[in-house]
Amino acid sequence: MSYRKPKVLVTRKLPDIIETRMMELFDCALNLDDRAMSKDELIAAAAETDVLVPTVTDRIDRDVIAAAGERLKLIASFGTGVDHIDFPSAKKRGIMVTNTPDVLTEDTADMTMALLLAVPRRLVEGERLVRSGAWTGWSPTGMLGHRIWGKRLGIIGMGRIGTAVARRARGFGVSIHYHNRNRVAPETEEALEATYWSSLDQMIAHMDIISVNCPHTPATFHLLNGRRLALMKPHAYVVNTSRGEVIDEDALVKALTQGRIGGVGLDVFENEPKINPKLLKAENAVLLPHMGSATIEGRVAMGEKVIINIKTFVDGHNPPDRVIETMF
Numbered sequence: 183m184s185y186r187k188p189k190v191l192v193t194r195k196l197p198d199i200i201e202t203r204m205m206e207l208f209d210c211a212l213n214l215d216d217r218a219m220s221k222d223e224l225i226a227a228a229a230e231t232d233v234l235v236p237t238v239t240d241r242i243d244r245d246v247i248a249a250a251g252e253r254l255k256l257i258a259s260f261g262t263g264v265d266h267i268d269f270p271s272a273k274k275r276g277i278m279v280t281n282t283p284d285v286l287t288e289d290t291a292d293m294t295m296a297l298l299l300a301v302p303r304r305l306v307e308g309e310r311l312v313r314s315g316a317w318t319g320w321s322p323t324g325m326l327g328h329r330i331w332g333k334r335l336g337i338i339g340m341g342r343i344g345t346a347v348a349r350r351a352r353g354f355g356v357s358i359h360y361h362n363r364n365r366v367a368p369e370t371e372e373a374l375e376a377t378y379w380s381s382l383d384q385m386i387a388h389m390d391i392i393s394v395n396c397p398h399t400p401a402t403f404h405l406l407n408g409r410r411l412a413l414m415k416p417h418a419y420v421v422n423t424s425r426g427e428v429i430d431e432d433a434l435v436k437a438l439t440q441g442r443i444g445g446v447g448l449d450v451f452e453n454e455p456k457i458n459p460k461l462l463k464a465e466n467a468v469l470l471p472h473m474g475s476a477t478i479e480g481r482v483a484m485g486e487k488v489i490i491n492i493k494t495f496v497d498g499h500n501p502p503d504r505v506i507e508t509m510f
C-alpha cells in the first residue's frame with residue numbers, strides 16, 4: 183500500500199531542526215515569515231490539511247473547526263495550554279487535540295522564580311535607574327525593596343509548574359502554600375513542606391506573594407478578580423506566568439495603581455500583545471513578553487513532542503499527549 187504523507191500545516195516559524203524533521207516526515211506547509219495568520223487564513227488552511235499545528239497566537243475557534251471539513255483529524259498544538267482551541271467543538275467533530283506538557287515545566291518555573299525575585303527586590307527598576315544615568319551612588323535608603331526569605335508564597339495551581347516553582351522557592355527560604363482543585367499527594371506536600379488551603383480566599387488573605395500557575399479554563403477565568411485582589415495584604419505581590427485571563431487585568435491595574443498591592447510580575451496578559459497603558463507606567467510592575475518557555479532547549483523539545491504526537495497518530499496509535507476533557 184502506498185503511503186501518503188499527511189498534510190501538516192504549521193502556523194508559526196518553529197526551530198530549524200524541527201522544521202527540517204517535519205519536512206522529512208510530513209507534507210508540510212511552514213510559515214517561514216512567522217507572520218501570525220488571520221482568522222480567514224486559518225479557515226482556508228484548515229480545510230486543506232490533515233493536521234494543524236497551531237500555537238497560543240492562533241484562535242482555533244468554532245468557525246475554524248467548522249470550516250475544517252472532513253479532512254482535519256488532529257490539532258497538534260505547540261505548547262501546553264490549550265485555551266486557544268475550542269476543545270468541545272473539536273471533540274464533537276472527532277478531531278483529536280494534543281499538546282506539549284512536561285518539557286517546558288522547568289523553564290517556566292525558572293521564569294516564575296525570576297519574577298518572584300525581580301519584583302520585591304526592584305531588579306528592573308534598579309536596572310532602569312543605572313541605564314538612565316540618574317544613579318548618584320549607594321545610599322542606605324536607596325532602592326529598598328522587600329526580603330523574600332521568610333515570606334509566604336501562595337501558589338494557585340499545584341500542577342507540574344506550580345510544584346516546580348515550590349521546589350525552587352523553598353531554596354530561597356520561602357514557605358509554601360497552595361490552592362488546587364485537588365489536594366496533592368501527602369508525599370509531595372511533605373517533601374515541599376507545603377500547606378494546602380481549601381479556601382482560595384483565605385489563602386490569598388494570608389500570603390506575601392501569589393503565583394498564578396493554573397491553566398486558563400472556563401473555571402479559572404478571572405479567578406483572581408477584584409473581590410479577591412481586595413483580600414490581599416497591601417504589600418503583597420502577584421506573579422503570573424500562566425495566562426492573562428486567570429486575572430481580571432482591569433481590577434489588577436486598579437489595585438496596583440491605587441497602592442492596594444505591592445507590585446506585579448507578569449509574563450502574560452489578557453489581550454496579548456496589547457498591554458494596558460497604566461501597567462506600562464507602573465514602576466512596581468515587571469512586564470515580560472510571554473517568554474516563560476522561551477529557551478532553545480525547551481522550544482526544540484516542544485517541537486519534538488509535536489512530531490511524536492503527529493507520527494504516532496498517523497501510524498494509528500494513541501498520541502502520548504492527547505488532551506482529554508478531565509483537564510478542563
Ligand code: 8YV
Pocket residue numbers: 236237238239260261262263264286424474475476
Ligand atoms: C508557549 C505557553 O510558548 O505552553 C504554553 O502553554 O504558554 C507558552 O510557554 C506557547 O503557548 C506556545 O504556543
